[in-house]
Amino acid sequence: MRYAETGYNLEIDLTRGNIERVETDPKLAELHLGGLATTAKILWDRVPPETEPFSPNNPLIFSTGLLCGTPATGANRTIVATVSPQTLLMGYSMMGGFFAPELKYAGYDKIIFRGKSPDLVYIYISNDKVEIRDASHLKGKGAVETVDIIQQELNDPKVQVAAIGLAGENRVYMASIEHGRSSASRLGIGAVMGDKGIKAVAVRGTKDINVARPAEFYKLCNDVLKYIQFRDDHPVPGVMPILQGLGSPQEMKHVDEAWHTQNFMWGNSRVRKRDYWTPEVEEKWRGTQESVRKRLISCYNCPMKCGAVISVPGLSTYMMKCFSKLTYTMAAFADLDFGFRIAQRATEYGVDGFSTPQVMAFAVELYENGILTDADLEGCPADNEGRFYWLLDRIVRREGIGDVLANGTYWAAQHIGKGAEEFAHNNIKKHEQLPLKLGMLNPVYYLMYCTGEKANITQIEGQFPQSPFPTMAEREEFVKDWIQVPDEKFKQYLLGWELRGERSNPYYPTIDMSVDIVDWQEKMHYIDDAVGMCAGLSSFPLKPPYHIHNYPAIISAATGLEMNEDKLTEIYNRNRNLIRAFNVRRGLRRADEKPPEDHWKNRFPELEEKLLDAYYKFKGWDNDGIPTKETLQRLDLGYVAEDLEQRGIIK
Amino acid sequence: MSMVVNKKLKKRIRIDVDKCNGCRACEMICSAFHATPKYSSNNPERSRIRVMFEPLRNIYVPVYAGEYTASECMGKNEYVIDGKKYDDCGFCRAACPSRTLFHEPDSGLPLKCDMCEDNPPDEEPLCVQWCITDALVYEEYEGEETEEDVKIADVDISMEEMVAKYGLQKVLETVARMAQKG
Numbered sequence: 001m002r003y004a005e006t007g008y009n010l011e012i013d014l015t016r017g018n019i020e021r022v023e024t025d026p027k028l029a030e031l032h033l034g035g036l037a038t039t040a041k042i043l044w045d046r047v048p049p050e051t052e053p054f055s056p057n058n059p060l061i062f063s064t065g066l067l068c069g070t071p072a073t074g075a076n077r078t079i080v081a082t083v084s085p086q087t088l089l090m091g092y093s094m095m096g097g098f099f100a101p102e103l104k105y106a107g108y109d110k111i112i113f114r115g116k117s118p119d120l121v122y123i124y125i126s127n128d129k130v131e132i133r134d135a136s137h138l139k140g141k142g143a144v145e146t147v148d149i150i151q152q153e154l155n156d157p158k159v160q161v162a163a164i165g166l167a168g169e170n171r172v173y174m175a176s177i178e179h180g181r182s183s184a185s186r187l188g189i190g191a192v193m194g195d196k197g198i199k200a201v202a203v204r205g206t207k208d209i210n211v212a213r214p215a216e217f218y219k220l221c222n223d224v225l226k227y228i229q230f231r232d233d234h235p236v237p238g239v240m241p242i243l244q245g246l247g248s249p250q251e252m253k254h255v256d257e258a259w260h261t262q263n264f265m266w267g268n269s270r271v272r273k274r275d276y277w278t279p280e281v282e283e284k285w286r287g288t289q290e291s292v293r294k295r296l297i298s299c300y301n302c303p304m305k306c307g308a309v310i311s312v313p314g315l316s317t318y319m320m321k322c323f324s325k326l327t328y329t330m331a332a333f334a335d336l337d338f339g340f341r342i343a344q345r346a347t348e349y350g351v352d353g354f355s356t357p358q359v360m361a362f363a364v365e366l367y368e369n370g371i372l373t374d375a376d377l378e379g380c381p382a383d384n385e386g387r388f389y390w391l392l393d394r395i396v397r398r399e400g401i402g403d404v405l406a407n408g409t410y411w412a413a414q415h416i417g418k419g420a421e422e423f424a425h426n427n428i429k430k431h432e433q434l435p436l437k438l439g440m441l442n443p444v445y446y447l448m449y450c451t452g453e454k455a456n457i458t459q460i461e462g463q464f465p466q467s468p469f470p471t472m473a474e475r476e477e478f479v480k481d482w483i484q485v486p487d488e489k490f491k492q493y494l495l496g497w498e499l500r501g502e503r504s505n506p507y508y509p510t511i512d513m514s515v516d517i518v519d520w521q522e523k524m525h526y527i528d529d530a531v532g533m534c535a536g537l538s539s540f541p542l543k544p545p546y547h548i549h550n551y552p553a554i555i556s557a558a559t560g561l562e563m564n565e566d567k568l569t570e571i572y573n574r575n576r577n578l579i580r581a582f583n584v585r586r587g588l589r590r591a592d593e594k595p596p597e598d599h600w601k602n603r604f605p606e607l608e609e610k611l612l613d614a615y616y617k618f619k620g621w622d623n624d625g626i627p628t629k630e631t632l633q634r635l636d637l638g639y640v641a642e643d644l645e646q647r648g649i650i651k
Numbered sequence: 652m653s654m655v656v657n658k659k660l661k662k663r664i665r666i667d668v669d670k671c672n673g674c675r676a677c678e679m680i681c682s683a684f685h686a687t688p689k690y691s692s693n694n695p696e697r698s699r700i701r702v703m704f705e706p707l708r709n710i711y712v713p714v715y716a717g718e719y720t721a722s723e724c725m726g727k728n729e730y731v732i733d734g735k736k737y738d739d740c741g742f743c744r745a746a747c748p749s750r751t752l753f754h755e756p757d758s759g760l761p762l763k764c765d766m767c768e769d770n771p772p773d774e775e776p777l778c779v780q781w782c783i784t785d786a787l788v789y790e791e792y793e794g795e796e797t798e799e800d801v802k803i804a805d806v807d808i809s810m811e812e813m814v815a816k817y818g819l820q821k822v823l824e825t826v827a828r829m830a831q832k833g
């Protein structure tokens with residue numbers, strides 16, 4: 001019997017309409033665990049570097065994580081991966097909700113799509129029954145609306161659906177895959193789904209998921225749940241509200257947005273409004289949020305309630321989580337009411353709430369600077385809010401200027417020329433980033449921004465505080481019950497970190513410390529992504545319930561695999577290197593690894609080079625960020641080394 | 652003069668639908684607890700509690716599996732919530748032959764909430780333990796023994812909350828319909 005995993009993948013060839021249930025090699029879990037890592041393995045094996053994002057040979061993979069569907073709280077992530085049209089590198093995005101557990105209960109660890117369907121279809125999976133169904137009646141329908149229609153048509157409210165909206169159908173590079181309160185938004189994954197002609201995937205499963213050592217596993221899960229309760233009662237003092245607790249940032253719960261509105265940038269990531277948050281604004285925003293928020297909701301088997309049911313008068317109901325409540329608001333210099341309204345339309349269209357507002361703000365800025373003209377924006381209203389709705393409608397339909405903007409700021413700027421590149425200023429690896437501009441370089445964040453394979457800081461950071469605590473007393477208090485550190489030395493790093501003076505940014509944490517800290521944070525994210533754990537209970541927040549000390553026992557009791565911290569660390573390194581190798585094979589090099597020029601005002605080129613040198617060295621990579629042959633061989637990735645050697649990438 | 656009344660420790664799970672976040676931890680853990688060996692597998696389809704939810708209509712109602720009925724009942728419930736009719740037995744607790752709900756997916760045997768009776772006595776039922784948002788609250792109270800107690804564990808949805816949420820009129824209509832059926 002296979003434990004935790006089902007041991008089967010579903011292979012669907014859309015061109016031929018062929019469906020196969022394929023048993024997987026149990027050895028893969030031993031080597032990689034599962035989730036993102038075994039998905040990366042499939043992409044490595046099947047996708048040569050020439051493969052274009054919109055080629056029929058570019059697979060689109062929906063993967064569960066190794067622990068999804070087991071009693072482990074928060075193990076509910078669906079990892080969707082493919083070649084990204086935006087970065088041309090591996091594109092992957094994790095969504096919460098209910099899809100992955102349902103797929104497991106249906107008896108599958110992954111769905112691997114290849115080919116393209118000539119007509120729009122949706123996939124219906126009900127245990128062993130798998131159908132490719134006509135979706136012509138769903139063409140142009142909203143992503144939220146689609147779920148409702150499919151559930152009614154199948155007469156089953158328990159069926160779990162992941163769907164694209166108009167943006168995905170039209171291969172917009174910011175297109176998301178929407179799934180209730182969750183979405184796989186980043187890197188244009190929805191565009192690839194649309195390109196394949198898949199409107200939605202609907203899953204229903206009624207089979208068992210087994211674990212290897214039940215009593216032991218149950219106790220460990222119970223301990224996790226108890227710790228979550230403990231953390232609920234003990235918020236971390238001395239940090240802003242959204243960092244005090246567990247879960248994704250609790251944006252649906254908290255109304256106090258002093259920090260975001262005054263520290264994040266408005267418009268096209270340009271303008272800081274230091275005095276924005278007045279009592280009047282707070283009162284107005286509180287009124288808005290409390291009137292539209294109907295209920296706080298969770299993902300499968302998690303108590304954290306990071307999402308909400310949102311119902312704006314006059315608009316159809318949708319669900320929201322996290323930060324998208326502010327991205328449209330701030331990009332358009334508008335207020336929260338506008339944010340909730342436009343997000344409703346954007347969710348139905350199925351677009352990424354991070355990139356899309358920036359693309360629109362970028363367009364407005366180009367217009368204000370005479371680079372886009374009246375001819376480009378013919379028919380566009382003059383007020384900012386009106387412009388945003390108008391642009392959104394054009395982008396998802398790829399009409400006029402919308403067709404250019406639909407490729408994101410990087411590609412749009414290349415196309416427009418006339419200096420537009422200067423305005424696409426907030427990208428890493430061609431991908432829009434959080435609208436954040438800061439003063440002093442933080443060496444840890446520098447490394448994470450540069451080297452993150454996903455080009456998204458929230459998928460790398462966590463665990464280690466973002467800034468030092470002002471007083472020694474606060475630091476001592478913080479490290480007192482910091483059980484999550486892999487090694488005591490991390491406590492020393494934090495204790496020594498000062499706001500000013502010699503032991504402050506950018507030279508402290510020192511280069512070696514920075515590398516250590518990044519490695520720890522990455523490690524936790526890579527484990528989460530392999531087991532399908534929500535980062536909000538593990539790699540992302542301060543003092544999470546899952547960490548390097550309890551993960552080995554949890555994974556072992558669930559799967560029966562022998563596991564300890566060293567083994568888990570080795571698996572992390574293997575997975576980290578495999579994804580890096582995939583991207584290196586597609587051309588990723590050191591020159592691509594830079595944060596936006598203006599991310600920090602105070603930059604230190606010499607130090608930055610040294611940081612990268614040290615990080616690469618620590619990873620066992622050469623000076624260009626390419627894993628060495630020895631590193632790959634040590635991690636049982638000899639076949640990867642051989643391939644890179646044959647291509648002349650490893651010399 | 653005094654009357655002799657049989658007192659009995661009654662168990663009850665109070666459901667606060669407003670606190671339910673739809674996480675389905677209750678379904679998962681109920682099915683794991685009842686697996687053999689305990690916790691060796693889980694499958695919400697085997698759970699004795701199911702959460703009926705329609706997020707877009709903000710409906711989240713945990714329903715416990717009640718009595719097995721050999722045949723479909725005559726008068727079906729019809730709930731009207733937020734303007735939408737629910738006439739598909741959605742919130743009924745019975746394991747009845749007209750639907751798959753509260754039947755084992757493989758054998759088709761009916762399921763019924765047993766209040767986790769073989770759990771150590773000092774512990775709360777599993778679904779309550781795992782519902783840390785307190786949508787499910789375990790209560791023990793001393794009450795008069797009735798025939799019903801012997802037959803079925805007492806589970807009720809807090810009336811006040813239902814009324815606050817859906818309006819007295821709708822609840823009354825529903826109760827009236829249920830009583831007719833009774």
Ligand code: SF4
Binds near residue numbers: 247248298299535537
């Ligand atoms: S912490 Fe939040 S985002 Fe993560 S699984 Fe729980 S409810 Fe979902």
Ligand code: SF4
Binds near residue numbers: 672674677785
């Ligand atoms: S565990 Fe509680 S909050 Fe979660 S679905 Fe069940 S009743 Fe609702």
Ligand code: SF4
Binds near residue numbers: 682698699715
């Ligand atoms: S009380 Fe026990 S048997 Fe009843 S639904 Fe809850 S977990 Fe299941």
